[in-house]
Amino acid sequence: MTDQIGQVAHFSIDEPLQLDGGEILAPYDIAYETYGEMNRDRSNVVLICHALTGDQFAAGTHPVSGKPGWWSRMIGPGKPIDTNRFFVICPNVIGSCLGSTGPASIDPGTGKPYGTAFPVITIKDMVNAQARLLDRLGIGDLFSVIGGSMGGMLVLQWASLYPERVFSAAPIATAARHSSQNIAFHEVGRQAIMADPEWCGGDYLSQDRRPGKGLAVARMAAHITYLSEEALQRKFGRNLQDRERITFGFDADFQVESYLRHQGMVFVDRFDANSYLYVTRAMDYFDLAGDAGGQLHKAFCGTHVRFCIVSFTSDWLFPTEESRQIVHALNACAANVSFVEIETDKGHDAFLLDEPEFFSAIAGFLSSAARERGLTAKETDQ
Amino acid sequence: MIETMAKIRESDHQRLDHLLIADMVEPGSKVLDVGCNDGTLLEMLSTQRQVKGRGIELSQKKVNICVARGLSVIQGDADRDLVDYPADAYDYVILSQTIQATHNPRTVLREMLRVGRHAVVSFPNFGHWRVRGSLFFNGRMPVNESLPYTWYDTPNIHFCTIRDFVDLCDEMKVSVERALAMKNNGEPIKMSHKRLANLLGEQAVFLLKR
Numbered sequence: 001m002t003d004q005i006g007q008v009a010h011f012s013i014d015e016p017l018q019l020d021g022g023e024i025l026a027p028y029d030i031a032y033e034t035y036g037e038m039n040r041d042r043s044n045v046v047l048i049c050h051a052l053t054g055d056q057f058a059a060g061t062h063p064v065s066g067k068p069g070w071w072s073r074m075i076g077p078g079k080p081i082d083t084n085r086f087f088v089i090c091p092n093v094i095g096s097c098l099g100s101t102g103p104a105s106i107d108p109g110t111g112k113p114y115g116t117a118f119p120v121i122t123i124k125d126m127v128n129a130q131a132r133l134l135d136r137l138g139i140g141d142l143f144s145v146i147g148g149s150m151g152g153m154l155v156l157q158w159a160s161l162y163p164e165r166v167f168s169a170a171p172i173a174t175a176a177r178h179s180s181q182n183i184a185f186h187e188v189g190r191q192a193i194m195a196d197p198e199w200c201g202g203d204y205l206s207q208d209r210r211p212g213k214g215l216a217v218a219r220m221a222a223h224i225t226y227l228s229e230e231a232l233q234r235k236f237g238r239n240l241q242d243r244e245r246i247t248f249g250f251d252a253d254f255q256v257e258s259y260l261r262h263q264g265m266v267f268v269d270r271f272d273a274n275s276y277l278y279v280t281r282a283m284d285y286f287d288l289a290g291d292a293g294g295q296l297h298k299a300f301c302g303t304h305v306r307f308c309i310v311s312f313t314s315d316w317l318f319p320t321e322e323s324r325q326i327v328h329a330l331n332a333c334a335a336n337v338s339f340v341e342i343e344t345d346k347g348h349d350a351f352l353l354d355e356p357e358f359f360s361a362i363a364g365f366l367s368s369a370a371r372e373r374g375l376t377a378k379e380t381d382q
Numbered sequence: 383m384i385e386t387m388a389k390i391r392e393s394d395h396q397r398l399d400h401l402l403i404a405d406m407v408e409p410g411s412k413v414l415d416v417g418c419n420d421g422t423l424l425e426m427l428s429t430q431r432q433v434k435g436r437g438i439e440l441s442q443k444k445v446n447i448c449v450a451r452g453l454s455v456i457q458g459d460a461d462r463d464l465v466d467y468p469a470d471a472y473d474y475v476i477l478s479q480t481i482q483a484t485h486n487p488r489t490v491l492r493e494m495l496r497v498g499r500h501a502v503v504s505f506p507n508f509g510h511w512r513v514r515g516s517l518f519f520n521g522r523m524p525v526n527e528s529l530p531y532t533w534y535d536t537p538n539i540h541f542c543t544i545r546d547f548v549d550l551c552d553e554m555k556v557s558v559e560r561a562l563a564m565k566n567n568g569e570p571i572k573m574s575h576k577r578l579a580n581l582l583g584e585q586a587v588f589l590l591k592r
Contacts (some may be wrong), residue, residue: 105503156417212550291411306454308449309456314498319432327456330466331456331463331466331467332466332468333468334467334468334471336434336436336454337454338434338449338454338455338456339445339455339456339457340391340442340445340449340457341442341445341446342446342447343442355589357446360446360450361446361449361450363450363451364449364451364452365449365452366451368451368452368453369450371452
């Protein structure tokens with residue numbers, strides 16, 4: 001199992017994690033992967049935060065799928081997040097299902113999978129768990145925390161909760177609070193899962209059933225939000241799938257239907273339905289301003305963290321305006337902030353794709369932060 | 383100043399007002415460059431004057447260039463976005479060759495001097511003899527190297543002369559700590575001869591204080 005989930009840190013019953021919702025999680029595991037070498041004074045650590053259904057295999061080759069890691073364009077030797085220079089660590093968030101403890105894990109109290117007995121977790125809980133992992137590994141300060149989408153929420157939470165441990169932060173294609181529209185989309189996904197009779201009130205694992213259809217529909221709906229109208233039009237238009245004319249039925253006549261069905265199908269094989277409920281819920285509950293008395297800038301008062309905020313023009317899930325609000329809040333505390341909006345028609349997914357201007361912004365931001373931090377490229381040369 | 387002049391002659395590619403601005407900024411200070419363009423001035427200030435620099439730039443393309451250069455720059459607007467910043471956040475707020483493109487120069491200036499302890503403003507002088515000549519002899523709005531736009535596509539909507547600017551500072555009770563006019567070859571003209579400076583200075587740089 002270990003080779004499929006990378007490295008795992010176990011936290012025993014004596015090291016409980018106090019959760020936002022009042023409950024306690026113990027014991028728990030955090031699966032993580034690392035790239036590059038830590039330098040002598042441990043000052044070159046970059047924490048990568050993955051998105052909703054992401055995992056710890058950000059770079060290199062995924063041990064299960066054999067495909068490149070989800071951010072292998074960004075992370076690696078000579079890449080913007082240069083593993084010749086930085087020590088990169090990417091943990092799987094708690095609540096997920098790819099090695100870290102979540103609703104599919106065994107509840108030590110019952111000997112059965114938690115299911116919906118798993119406590120509801122928040123972005124702050126995920127960050128607190130990551131902080132425990134870093135403590136365990138003897139990592140004090142992070143040179144940088146970087147992530148997109150939900151990962152960007154974790155980045156903002158890190159900078160707000162542990163500013164003394166964060167030197168620089170790059171929240172990408174994200175927001176300081178989940179919008180009403182985004183909560184609505186998540187609710188559609190959750191209802192699709194829960195409406196599947198195979199969900200069994202969340203107890204499907206014990207009953208050896210899987211709400212695959214519901215989870216696939218949830219993924220299909222979500223997938224639409226990751227793309228832009230232009231990208232869909234460019235990729236599929238109204239093209240028909242392996243046929244000359246429409247069939248006057250409900251087969252996947254259109255390529256776009258076939259594509260979405262495929263996306264739904266492959267997702268079911270790699271993701272747990274209950275995890276999808278929990279992690280989407282964590283995103284819905286995220287509201288950094290709400291936690292700071294309604295004023296976002298109070299979440300960053302007196303911060304010394306260097307920020308690089310990135311948004312993408314055709315991202316309607318986390319539109320530029322959301323990033324701009326973060327920038328306004330950071331300006332209000334005279335923080336060190338850069339903000340780039342990347343012109344692209346690829347929608348929210350653009351942060352995972354080949355966007356040269358985005359890469360040079362991150363590379364420039366990290367190089368200048370490294371200079372400020374006194375990190376020379378030479379020091380960590382292998 | 384002699385040293386500055388030598389640098390000017392060495393590096394024609396650098397905008398002349400940049401060197402004069404750099405001269406007015408204390409080393410190691412905290413600087414906000416409003417309308418920072420591609421970051422040339424910010425980069426120069428951080429390498430030569432060790433300032434902690436931030437920038438605001440209207441054009442997103444130029445912002446992205448700045449960030450790729452490792453500068454802390456955001457997309458924004460002098461007219462709209464200075465209000466977000468807290469008072470006294472910076473030692474200097476710089477507005478280089480931008481005031482003539484703002485909608486409300488007076489408000490921008492007041493905001494600059496709220497956010498920063500000092501303001502540095504450089505602008506093309508509309509009182510320069512060539513501008514006057516263009517109007518007087520040709521009866522046309524001037525189009526030349528330093529004022530390259532035609533009247534209908536210019537971003538410059540609030541031109542002023544050196545004397546106009548001094549009047550505005552007086553009216554706003556803003557004190558002028560230093561002022562320089564500059565011929566197009568970079569040669570400075572003392573502001574003590576106001577009329578002469580206004581006639582011969584193609585560019586002007588002012589260091590202001592609340």
